[in-house]
Amino acid sequence: MRKLKFHEHKLLKKVNFLEWKKEQSFRELQVMRRYHITDRDDYKKYNKLCGVITKLVHILKQLDPTDAFRIQMTDELLEKLYNMGVIASKKSLALCEKLSVSAFCRWCCKLIYE
DSSP: OOOOOHHHHHHHHTOOSSSOTTSSOHHHHHHHHHTTOOOHHHHHHHHHHHHHHHHHHHHHHHSOTTOHHHHHHHHHHHHHHHHHTSSSOOSOTHHHHTOOHHHHHHHHHHHHHO
């Protein structure tokens, strides 16, 4: 790589390519501070996981309520999330639909501090 010219170097001093201005929202920082998450990537993973679960719940809700596959997948999903401690009870899919990143952060903190 060639050496940067003076004006190029001066322009690049003002730009941080690792962190963008709009990358971290207030809610994200608040949750990271509350649950002592030091790595932003952990928050992003939890957020992605919440998105996948809510998508799955949306797909399951579109299926027929008497469908055997829907009943089985719903039970497995609720059982797994309840055993992890992410949801409080395994009654309905409505709990999974409102799943937040904070629930996964609480679960992670519980694992670390126990």
